Amino acid sequence: MTFVLATLPEGRVLDVVRAPAHVLSQAGPGVDPQDPEIVQLCADLVATMRVSPGCVGLAAPQVGVSAQAFCVDVSEHPKARTTHGLIVLVNARVVESSRNEKGREGCMSVPDLTGDVKRATRITVEGQLPASGETARIETDAFEARALQHEIDHCAGLLFLDRVAGAHAIHTRKVYLAGESG
Amino acid sequence: MTYLAITVLGHDRPGIIAQTAEALAELGMNLEDSSMTLLRGHFAMTLICAGDAGAAKIEAALTPLLDGSLSVSVREVPQESEVAPLGESYLLTVHGADRLGIVARLAAVVAEAGGNITDLTTRLSGDLYVLVAEVDFPAATEIAAVRDRIARVADELGVEVGLRLVERDEL
Numbered sequence: 001m002t003f004v005l006a007t008l009p010e011g012r013v014l015d016v017v018r019a020p021a022h023v024l025s026q027a028g029p030g031v032d033p034q035d036p037e038i039v040q041l042c043a044d045l046v047a048t049m050r051v052s053p054g055c056v057g058l059a060a061p062q063v064g065v066s067a068q069a070f071c072v073d074v075s076e077h078p079k080a081r082t083t084h085g086l087i088v089l090v091n092a093r094v095v096e097s098s099r100n101e102k103g104r105e106g107c108m109s110v111p112d113l114t115g116d117v118k119r120a121t122r123i124t125v126e127g128q129l130p131a132s133g134e135t136a137r138i139e140t141d142a143f144e145a146r147a148l149q150h151e152i153d154h155c156a157g158l159l160f161l162d163r164v165a166g167a168h169a170i171h172t173r174k175v176y177l178a179g180e181s182g
Numbered sequence: 183m184t185y186l187a188i189t190v191l192g193h194d195r196p197g198i199i200a201q202t203a204e205a206l207a208e209l210g211m212n213l214e215d216s217s218m219t220l221l222r223g224h225f226a227m228t229l230i231c232a233g234d235a236g237a238a239k240i241e242a243a244l245t246p247l248l249d250g251s252l253s254v255s256v257r258e259v260p261q262e263s264e265v266a267p268l269g270e271s272y273l274l275t276v277h278g279a280d281r282l283g284i285v286a287r288l289a290a291v292v293a294e295a296g297g298n299i300t301d302l303t304t305r306l307s308g309d310l311y312v313l314v315a316e317v318d319f320p321a322a323t324e325i326a327a328v329r330d331r332i333a334r335v336a337d338e339l340g341v342e343v344g345l346r347l348v349e350r351d352e353l
């Protein structure tokens with residue numbers, strides 16, 4: 001199943017912001033999906049995600065813009081089950097969720113730490129498509145569900161650090177590989 | 183700039199962390215890394231702080247903590263490099279009836295394989311003994327062989343054991 005997405009303009013590659021930048025901790029405002037600036041922002045998020053090795057999702061606060069917009073693409077990821085290809089959504093929220101599971105997450109905006117985070121493994125997300133403004137409803141599971149929740153959290157000003165499973169659930173990142181997104 | 187390792191151990195009560203942190207802050211010592219837990223109800227905290235006050239000055243500042251139920255030790259330590267070796271993290275989990283030598287025997291297997299334990303918690307609850315450890319093994323380690331040795335030792339000890347790769351997802 002492929003996610004239907006309007007053609008976006010050409011995106012620019014932006015710098016990724018790292019914690020403790022305040023923008024990462026601010027809840028982004030809802031946006032007008034048809035605003036050309038928002039459409040361009042969405043295109044920029046996709047372009048930036050595409051050039052970042054290992055990156056499967058990127059939210060507006062991570063490029064320094066406080067707004068509810070993100071992209072996700074887990075189609076190449078071995079842990080993905082249901083996939084919708086490239087997903088770009090604004091004003092998205094989780095409307096249903098079940099089956100929590102703990103997993104260790106890393107984030108481009110927190111490059112030196114990882115954390116154990118419980119997330120629902122089955123979710124339904126509702127949001128709007130950039131450009132058309134059409135409402136989209138996505139039902140998914142496994143890794144795509146985790147990625148969507150991670151990005152929706154970014155839009156709400158939350159990092160995985162705000163969701164860790166306990167006092168010993170934050171770890172120093174141990175492995176750096178050549179070409180890793182860091 | 184000096185780095186100091188401080189340990190505080192003893193009878194638990196509210197306010198130990200607040201008092202310790204305040205004394206260190208007043209001396210301009212930055213609390214860089216810390217870990218605290220209760221072990222069988224005993225307060226146990228270890229921390230590393232950095233600044234210009236020496237060990238003697240800090241010991242003096244922490245003296246008010248010493249009410250007979252707590253012990254404090256302060257010593258200077260070198261600044262360790264934070265560069266971690268390449269390798270993979272595994273979670274070692276053990277549970278079974280309590281008996282002498284579980285940690286010793288299993289940690290020995292890990293050490294022989296060049297594995298480094300980076301986090302360890304053990305709990306005894308009634309007759310049930312539980313061990314959870316995070317272990318880094320060098321990239322070239324033959325994990326299947328390590329798993330076999332751990333399974334053999336676990337068999338001898340009569341405990342259940344698991345060793346699984348800690349998978350990390352980049353988002």
